[in-house]
Amino acid sequence: YPKGNKTEVIDNTLNPDFVRKYILDYFFEEKQNLRFDVYDIDSKSPDLAKHDFLGQVFCTLGEIVGSPASRLEKPLGGIPGKKCGTIILSAEELGNCRDYATMQFCANKLDKKDFFGKSDPFMVFYRSNEDGTFTICHKTEVVKNTLNPVWQPFSIPVRALCNGDYDRTIKVEVYDWDRDGSHDFIGEFTTSFKELCRGENQLNVYEVSADKTANTVITFRAADLYVKTTSFSLFICFRTQIHFTVAIDFTASNGNPSQSTSLHYMNPYQMNAYAMALKAVGEIIQDYDSDKMFPALGFGAKLPPDWRVSHEFPLNGNVDNPYCNGMEGILEAYHQSLKTVQLYGPTNFAPVVNHVARYAAAVQDGSQYFVLLIITDGVISDMAQTKEAIVNAAKLPMSIIIVGVGQAEFDAMVELDGDDVRISSRGKVAERDIVQFVPFRDYMDRTGNHVLSMARLAKDVLAEIPDQLISYMKSRAIKPNPVPVYSPSDEPLSNPV
Secondary structure: OOOOOOOOOOOOOOOOOOOOOOOOOOOOOOOOEEEEEEEEOOOOOOOHHHOEEEEEEEEEHHHHHHOHHHEEEEEOEOOOOOOOOEEEEEOOOOHHHHEEEEEEEEEEOOOOOOOOOOOOEEEEEEEEOOOOOEEEEEEOOOOOOOOOOEOOOEEEEHHHHHOOOOOOEEEEEEEEOOOOOOOEEEEEEEEEHHHHOOOOOHHHEEEOEOOOOOOOEEEEEEOOOOEEOOOHHHHHHOOOEEEEEEEEEOEHHHOOOOOOOOOOOOOOOOOOHHHHHHHHHHHHHHHHOOOOEEEEEEEOEEEOOOOEEEOOEEOOOOOOOOEEEHHHHHHHHHHHHHHHOEEEOOOOOHHHHHHHHHHHHHOOOOOEEEEEEEEEOOOOOOHHHHHHHHHHHOOOOEEEEEEEOOOOOOHHHHHHHOOOOOOEEOOEEOOOOOEEEEEHHHHOOOOOOHHHHHHHHHHHHHOOHHHHHHHHHHHOOOOOOOOOOOOOOOOOOOOOO
């Protein structure tokens, strides 16, 4: 932990109410560890070792935000055999982080990339980070067969676009879409939210080319550029519970779990890819679930005693209560299942998608939101049924994360992701983009630093969840419930089963 900030000193009290506040950048997709140390100040010395240590507490920023009314009470520790009292931590979102920008762009004379026909252009927006790197924050739709596209207006949180810093660089890349995923780079430009706020004028016309010679311009069209709206953390603060379900692939293509070549192999010294992906995502999202009880399912295995194939079975073996206690409970149930079931097939996603969708369909008032994590090794067998299940689920308070492990081709997963072309079934297009896919192999750190790899994995797969939740709430005109008035007798709301 780096050297932190200090509150003011409050004299002669055992129940201090500190006034000084600290501004932190909050990211749902990251595990942001915090430590609070409490001291009794006896002199003006800046050296804390010369003052009496009263206790400390560890937590994450997600725990505070995810607590009822974003108010977390925890016991202080750090002094063996002594009760150190309690500390109350509360979080409040800054106003400018709740702003949305609604904007539109068009282009003239884009570079022709397709041999037959023109180009199929789309734009990719990146937020700049403190370390000089860039993080993708939005993709437009693909406009087919044109060199003069007019993209649809889109809304994006100012937080996602520039982290609330209006002068921060925004990078925009333009590509020609190709079916095989090898999109051709047309060009790029940079701007800032402050510049975009100038609206539609000559200052917001940008030259775009890959070689600095093409006569291509991108024009910004303003449309309700500065719109106050509700935010993800406001919904979480006002009692929207996030329910996390995991579904694990038990098909035979994973290999015999007793052999070291298997993706399910239990190495006593290192977690396998399934366990690492589960732990990376689960440890962050569990902060937003009050009781830490999570349904854990498997699919594609034969189950005792009759050895019939199941595509929707509880890892703990309890059909009536598939809930596991925390991440450790899920991992334990996963390990036990490998000892009792027979890996088989095929790879069907639709049953587990529909399983979670049934729960989501029962609660559509904004009080609950459901996230399904599917970890799989290969080619999907029920593509048509899965696409239909996802299109139906897109109308519900639900998101799906798919992590592909192993070296298989994951073309079907990219199609389900729907970033380039929104998924459809039987002529019906999904109402929202609710699927995020990543291949696990892209996150294997060559230096063997699995902690860093898992942090990057979690960040990328969870980054879209806040905006997906907001998009559902906006589609149903749901606003956050009023903040509950706290009194010491209040008990936290229980998590419905």
